[in-house]
Amino acid sequence: MNSNIFKVPLIGLITSILVSCSSGKKALQNGDYDKAVYTAINRLKSNPNKAKAKETLAKGYDYALKRHLARVADIKLTDDVFKWEGILNEYQSINSLANAVGDCPVCMEAVPEPQKFIAETSDAKYYAAEARYNNGSKLLLKKDRLDAKNAYFDFEKAEQLYPDFKDAQSMMDSAYYTALLRVVVEPVQVNSRLYKLSNQYFQDKIYEFMQNYERKSFVKFYTPQEAQTSKFRFDQVLSLNFDDFIVGQTYVKERIEDIKRDSIKIGVTKDSAKRPVYTTARGKLTTFEKTVTSSGLLDFQIKDINGKIITREKMPGTFVWKDSWGTFKGDERALNDNDKILLNRREGYPPAPQDLFIEFTKPIYDQLTYKIKSFYSRY
Known part of the structure; x- marks a missing residue:
């Protein structure tokens, strides 16, 4: 039997036992008082009679409480x-320690009256919220996009x-609209002398992506029609043209080969x-x-409201449809299984031009969405 099969599980089991048997004394010695308290509590829950764990809990809780209160005093002076x-x-750390002790009856013997700072916690939440609110109000008065975002x-x-x-929710809405970057997205133009092609699929996919992106950003995209009826001032124009x-x-390759078996x-x-008698x-x-190859090159541009190009990139896309079939003259016993499959096939018809157009725009769509996410992440 291979003893290595049991090595990893055995090591894990031993480690688990050592951790569960720890009273938290090492954490206490290292000055990690909160960890010492929680470790001792877990130890006492599994074995209420461990004197070392009780001693560690009592000392660890006392040290942890004093340290947290000292930090409160220090922070107030900053x-x-x-x-x-x-x-x-x-305060929340202190209250969590008290709750953990209170959930363990035997732990109450080591720490009979764990302290909670409920009122102080509530006050701290209020003052913390007030500080954020006041800072946001000052930033919003600057009428700057980045400041409004913050x-x-x-x-x-x-x-x-x-x-x-207070009215933090309303102020949040005001800040969002002040921070918003508004972009007009011009529709993709498709001009072909040979085919009457529609870019609707490609266009719909782009608009769907942009709508999803808007929900997680400070950027909003508008169609030209929406821009005409909107009262907002726009910041950029995004244009897409093939x-x-x-x-x-279409390219057909013919290959003739002599085969024998x-x-x-x-x-x-x-x-x-x-x-036995054999033959060839x-x-x-x-x-x-x-x-059948279909390909295209999309010109991606973002301009500011004055027409200055901010970024520009060419995005290629290609789709190749393939088909194969065969014919044979001679003794069919020379054919292998793959040859027979090939001979059973007939020349197929490629997809319609509209479908070929959609297929080569798919890799372009992937490039385009990556570029948009990358560019507008800075906003």
């Missing part, structure tokens, strides 16, 4: 605008800290030895391979 968030974290996050944080704080494209370029048994000798089969296999 000039940090958002210091109440740090104070809140300390103001939005301040109002959002205020709401998280203290739900329904510089060149070709649909259905040896050692084909055709019977046995007529003598008493009955030795030969023939000419003609293979046809048809490729």
